[in-house]
Amino acid sequence: MTPLIEVTALTHTVQGRQLLRDVHLTLRRGELLAVLGRNGAGKSTLLRHLTGELGRRGVTVLGGPAHRPGTELARHRAALPQHTPAPFAFSVLDTVLLGRIPHGPRDTLHDRDVARACLDRVGLRGAAGRDIQTLSGGEQQRVHLARTLAQLHGTPGDRVLLLDEPTASLDLAHQHATLRLARDLCGEGVGVLAVLHDLNLAAQYADRVLLLSDGEVLTCAPPETALTSEHIRAAYGHDVLVTRHPCLSCPLIVSAG
Amino acid sequence: MERGLPLTRRGRAVRPGAALTLTVLTGLLVGAVVLAVGSGAVRISPAQVLSILLAPLGAGPLTPFDEQQAAVLWVIRLPRVLLGALVGAGLAVAGAALQGLFRNPLADPGLMGITSGAALAAALSVVLGLHALGTYSLPAAAFAGSLISTALVSLLAQDRGRVNVTTMLLAGIAINALCGAGTGLMTFLATDEQLRTITFWNLGSLGGATWPTVLSALPLILLGAFGLPLTARALNALTLGEHGAAHLGVPVTRVKWLIITLVALSVGAGVAVAGSIGFIGLVVPHLLRLLTGPNHATLLPASALLGATLLILADLLARTVAAPAEVPIGILTALLGAPFFLYLLRQTRRAESA
């Protein structure tokens, strides 16, 4: 089966600096791939290639270039940036409805139902009528997650969800709720690529972890194999202790000093 | 209790639906047209207005009227009210679209250099005596000037075909300053009479409205008034940022050029025939956004309707408040628009801190 995303030998140089160097990755159907690395390791640049903001050869998303125009691709690939501006006082529901734009020339009753269902999935059903500018940063982020869900909703065939630090402004319970939601989507066949900063979240939820260090792929493997103290020291420059989680069958990473 | 916006309580947006809003605004526009057509320095009663309008259909007059009243209605008032509706609609819908394009509720057509380019071209045509097209020389020059300066601003803001909105803002400031300097030079070189013409042009007026004027401005303004609302969904998507909109499949660059072109054509046509009229493009969408929400699918058509209504009413005031003399309309829109805008800003700030 062809992977949803295929990146081959991707190199990105800007003013002499190599932000990415010979990066290979694949994203398969129903898989949650976590991209980790310290600040400046190239995670955002990589993500921007996958969303099509940067158009380089060697990046194939759903069978074609990442930056090809059109609503067809928009129905199959959704991206959640770290920050989304809110210059106007759109309602929460109208914001989620923006995700339905690729699905038709106007918003139908069905679109509104989909939007409400997606809000429900992120736990914000009651906020549908509220002004998005009045929500906290974390709540706004969840609204935009609901929007990406609405964008992918109902599309037949392969779907990809790209998340850029989706848990950054969320509290503990919501961090886990979000990743559980991501896993549910994987269960529905969606390929999810998430840039994360929390090693333990990656360890708990990801199928595979891609560790970036200075623009290069250090390792790309399941958490048990990828998240070793050597790899983490190389990638983050910090000593950690990797043990087994007492209740869940995944690695547990704690600081060693 | 703190008085906030009447429709928004504790962050919960309670707004009238699109259908209701547009119906009410259409009703207001019709009312304004009726009021404006029936009022003026020359007294024509409502029954006479009806009789005059129905006369071409062969219907017998409900009330007798004389030829002069009929002439005033058909030749002076009707084209003037229609021109007011067109120019007001064009300015307001363009303002709404630009506020969406710049993602900033303080944007207005003047940012793109349309008005200052037109003013400079008008001044040039007056001072250098460019009369090749007779009475149409001045509006033609103004229109050409508005297109040239907008094209300049757009070219400066574009890079390999893509328009950078921030650069556009800065380029607009620069071109506005340049055109202002040029106009200043023309003012300096002008004779007394030429100076009066330039000054009055800058104050705006619907007094030059004749049927040929209306018909010449009509196609371009309607193009903007009907074309810009078609970009509403794209404008909604643009509030997520340009990359966000692109991810939704919106052809961002194409939409930007389309909006810029439609704004330039419709506002350029309006400014060419009516001179410089300010505040409509800024205040109308700003006010409507507070009342009906920021969804551009409603905001754009609503702006067109309310802009038309307000300009008609402002012109009615302009030609009746000092009768038989007339006040230049730009003065009224500024006198009424500026304080109202300040009031809106206060209300917005109150609502935000509530």
Add this chain to the structure above:
Amino acid sequence: MRPTHTTRAALTLSLLLAAPGAHAATVRGADGVSVSVTSPRRVVALNATTVELIYRLGKQGTIVGTDVTGTYPPNRIPSVGHWAQLPAEGIIALKPDLVIGTADNLAMPANQKVTQQLRAAGVKVLVLPASDTGGLDGVRTRLNMLADVYGVPGAAQALSRSFDTTLKAAQANRPKVTPRVLFLYAHGPGDASIYGTDGGANDLITLAGGRNVAPFRDTKPLTAEALVALNPDAIILLERGLDALGGIEGALKLPGVAQTNAGRQRRVYAVDNSIRWIGPRLPEFALKLARQWNADFR
């Protein structure tokens, strides 16, 4: 309101049936359009000189409206606003049976439609020749056209003869030495324009026995170098201009003035604010100025 039908046929009929004493005339305007008038009773007189001339003909009772310049002789005639942007409907609302304007005002870009609109509404518009050029002859032409309109040839002739009398007096009172003169239009302290050889100021200077030394036709901004190079013996300003500058002392502070003959000798003269439009008081303004120069330039 009773319906009236003002077609040409009806007008001709009414002319034929006109009671004796009513005066009918056809006057050809400066725009080539001839206007038939019968003892006009409601006239909108645009331009200061039109109003003045009608007053001199004794027909001021017919004036129902004027523009902002129609303030002499002092009156309470309603104003339709600025001459550069006349309102068609406003003028019609005054129910005029004749609108009289001058070619210079009606040719302004903002007014070009107004004449058409007025005529389309059945209002007669008589366009007099321009009031800002043409000298005293232009005044006589306009005077005669107005006399035709009102049927008062006698009053017109009397006025014309009084022009001649005053001009002769001005001639007799001319200064022995012809002063070199410049007209300055003051905008504010330190800022003025020099007016050239087109316009009422030029006629005034010439009739008063001076020589306008401005080497151009319309207006140029005042610079110290220009003024010193031209070195006028006399400088004239409008009364309101001189007031705006703060009297003669202020005028002497304008760039370059103090270095000219006029400045050194304090030869600064104020003239009536209305001279821009050439009207029936031109001869008396010229006489007054001639007398002042006669006293100063020996």
